Amino acid sequence: MSAVPADVQTPEVLIDRDILGRNIDRMATAVLAKGIDLRPHVKTHKMPEIASLQLAAGAVGLTVATIGEAEVFVQHGARDVFIAYPLWVTPHHARRLAQLGSVARVAVGTDSVEAAQAMGAALSNLTGSIEVMVEIDSGHHRSGVRPSHAVEVAESATAAGLRVSGVFTFPGHSYAPGMPVKAAEQEHLALQEAVSLLRRAGFDISRISGGSTPTAALAGRSAANEVRPGVYVFGDAQQLELGRCTLDEIALTVAATVVSRHEGEGSTPRRCVLDAGSKIIGSDRPAWASGFGRLLDHPGARISALSEHHATVIWPDDSELPALGTRLRVIPNHVCLTMNLVDEATVVSDGTAVARWSVDARGKNK
């Protein structure tokens, strides 16, 4: 990615179209070569333009987190969406799901007998077919049932009039150093056990969905026949520090300007301050991360603190502090949060701004 185009005002989210295209193709090639389906999670980018590129590269459909996201992407032409979330379905949600189901193939997650019953009851008098995917906990310990409980959830869904078509899991514990391989193995075992029990109980399980960006492209056995990576389109500082992407695969940065610089004296650190803070970068910071993001062209710099409109950058001792007014590019820790903070992003190619893309699903939390 080349320098910040002169006509861009900071702070601004920049998407490098060429790197984006390569990332989309590389993941599609790797996943399809394993004979499994790619259903990318579009909560990462929330942009219809990027979803279209993913579908054109061979994705079978899209994954979303909310009904609101599903509505945006179906409105833009998606015809196969999976809401990978254990929805608590009230009559309000049922009406929206039925509307979606009347124009697209729609699957929804569930992880309890009660939620399956509530969903079945709310949908019972509506048309529009909704498939159910049982969520399995493969070690992340967020939502999802243990594999041994999958059958009782599936049976309650069937009894409530719903069709169970598969299982899914999110190995979120893969987002830590040394964890991707272990998490991928746990994901395999959990999905395998759940599917085996469900099939023994007579369920026709066609979709077995797993995967995250850290685990999706890993070699080795997997019970999944579908994966749902999201972050791979852009890469971010978390993936970089986990070794799951390289610097030249970073497609999204936040352009920022040095507004304050201090050589440091006594207990005050040598630092510069950028005009991009948590209100555009996002403030996710896992304990193992080196800071609140990285600088694309200054691998030795560390973002030690993030206020709403300031990033404090501790500069390496062996290199000169950048001049005031210098424009730098920040690699956010977690791009999914960055994209949820802007209404539009600037698309660049060869150092030139070539388009503005709208983040149509920003803020669709419901």
Add this chain to the structure above:
Amino acid sequence: MSAVPADVQTPEVLIDRDILGRNIDRMATAVLAKGIDLRPHVKTHKMPEIASLQLAAGAVGLTVATIGEAEVFVQHGARDVFIAYPLWVTPHHARRLAQLGSVARVAVGTDSVEAAQAMGAALSNLTGSIEVMVEIDSGHHRSGVRPSHAVEVAESATAAGLRVSGVFTFPGHSYAPGMPVKAAEQEHLALQEAVSLLRRAGFDISRISGGSTPTAALAGRSAANEVRPGVYVFGDAQQLELGRCTLDEIALTVAATVVSRHEGEGSTPRRCVLDAGSKIIGSDRPAWASGFGRLLDHPGARISALSEHHATVIWPDDSELPALGTRLRVIPNHVCLTMNLVDEATVVSDGTAVARWSVDARGKNK
């Protein structure tokens, strides 16, 4: 604050109008009783409705973080705004500042000779009067010069044709346990030293601006004649855990629904999962905080993890896990980030939704 109104879909930001009004009046009364000016920071709420309430309660003007925020509030009638940020002013910024300066009193921060020179040069051929406030580092070590450097910055601003009307500091290091009193004392000393040096150098310093929600209402000496608290309108989990507000002063919560619950077995924790994650609550989490926010009606619960659309809540052993579908209210750690994630919020009074207010300055990072 009473229960989540039945007609509200989750997740949703709720603002209790009655508590909000009391918070606004209490801070205004406390600050005005000390004979100093209140210039609330409206980056917290980004809502013209709340700014109007603050001005009606006696605020002399508003504080904002960006030119874009200033534009929104001036458009809604504000006539005295301070951009409390060390702007790097290009011709693009200068045109916008001059436009603002033609309809309102506008002050801008600076913390270096170079930034003052750049601002003066960019503004030199434009009409519209802009005042300069020199930013002082009182111990937070973000932006701001040490008091001993204030005169050289002020002199460069004057030489560049700008009018220096005061100094300001942000004691951000007050956001830690045991720190408010110490930070308030450091703020006093830093402002006092800078003002004394500037006056000795012949500057007519009329505005001495300090204060944050943790320090603004503290008793004791202060060199400031103006304070800029922001969070006090809503309160949040950080202020609660710092002892700077009480539970019945919490005016903003995020209404959320229990979508998953697990009694826990072996190494898997007893927990429930809410449908509000970092994309509506915000993911700020200082090391000293108990988690990623609190629950208003369940002080013993702890938000141990926040994904984009899930809050994982570890439930106290001595109390029953809430049923699926239960609606709870989350107190975010940092309300300024929460308000930047939604386009509107629901205003409640006596348990009833009475209005929807627009977050007009959301995303105005430039």
